[in-house]
Amino acid sequence: MSFPLSAEQRARFDEDGFLALPGLLTKEEVATIIDVADSAHAQGLREGHGGAERTVHDYDIAAVNPTLWEFGAHERILDAVESLIGPDIQIHHSKMAWTPDAVGKGGVRWHQDFAFLPHSNTSLVSAFIYLDDTTVENGAMRVVRGSHKEGLLDHTDGNGIFLAHCQESRMWADESRIAAIEVPAGSVSIHHCLALHSSGPNHAGRPRRGLIFQYRAADAVQLGGVVFQDTGRTVRGSFPGRARCEAVSFNLPFNVWPGETDRNFGTYDRLLGDEVRRRGLNPVPAAVAG
Ligand SMILES: O=C(O)CCC(=O)C(=O)O
Numbered sequence: 376m377s378f379p380l381s382a383e384q385r386a387r388f389d390e391d392g393f394l395a396l397p398g399l400l401t402k403e404e405v406a407t408i409i410d411v412a413d414s415a416h417a418q419g420l421r422e423g424h425g426g427a428e429r430t431v432h433d434y435d436i437a438a439v440n441p442t443l444w445e446f447g448a449h450e451r452i453l454d455a456v457e458s459l460i461g462p463d464i465q466i467h468h469s470k471m472a473w474t475p476d477a478v479g480k481g482g483v484r485w486h487q488d489f490a491f492l493p494h495s496n497t498s499l500v501s502a503f504i505y506l507d508d509t510t511v512e513n514g515a516m517r518v519v520r521g522s523h524k525e526g527l528l529d530h531t532d533g534n535g536i537f538l539a540h541c542q543e544s545r546m547w548a549d550e551s552r553i554a555a556i557e558v559p560a561g562s563v564s565i566h567h568c569l570a571l572h573s574s575g576p577n578h579a580g581r582p583r584r585g586l587i588f589q590y591r592a593a594d595a596v597q598l599g600g601v602v603f604q605d606t607g608r609t610v611r612g613s614f615p616g617r618a619r620c621e622a623v624s625f626n627l628p629f630n631v632w633p634g635e636t637d638r639n640f641g642t643y644d645r646l647l648g649d650e651v652r653r654r655g656l657n658p659v660p661a662a663v664a665g
Pocket of ligand 1: 488516
């Protein structure tokens, strides 16, 4: 059986740039994911990334875990995603999102996902599976309604250096535009790749855990940012062997995430050939390359 979004849900997504789908997963499914989230492997990753102090995103989590790999192809999630980006769907990445239980810790600054993962079109959505009842008190995600219609906002220092968070504070100055996604465990929220969003710190001292899959239409071809282990996994339909381009111009992310030398986070470098790099012909602005 398939569970596409209703016309009303699609219209709300088009208007707001996000949608909450309460109760999409069963209690048993949530418990299965929590088992992985609480495993020694996941805890080790979290600790390694400073998870006692800040919200951490452990990427590639589904690529290395067969149980989570299956959740990337969850039928009901894909039905909703298909209603938004069409029948040919790939994963761009998976990650476990973990806000520490400690009061006052955690949070994610305002950003648009597309700034991190520019593609030839904007048919990309992120699906956040909630493992805990989530409210503003324990660090719910907040979205600026309608911001996905305003194009890619500035995430740089003005000299081409990618700062990984949006610099245009006017965008979140009007509180009436901000919606907090407050949902029970087992819900899924889906947001557009240009929806401006952030998360608050944990004020409640109870967990706020999630599993996130970033999906893309199979004809969205990546132009910059990180290629993950599960990038390009087809989860529904097929790869059309074609790129669809939207007529837009935007800055590509240039830099290496501080302290994460293994990840080349947000760098353009891996799109260049060895010989171009060797000869120093790469176009990365000097301030960034140095
Ligand atoms: O973990 C969070 O609260 C935010 C997740 C997020 O912003 C993202 O995946 O882009």
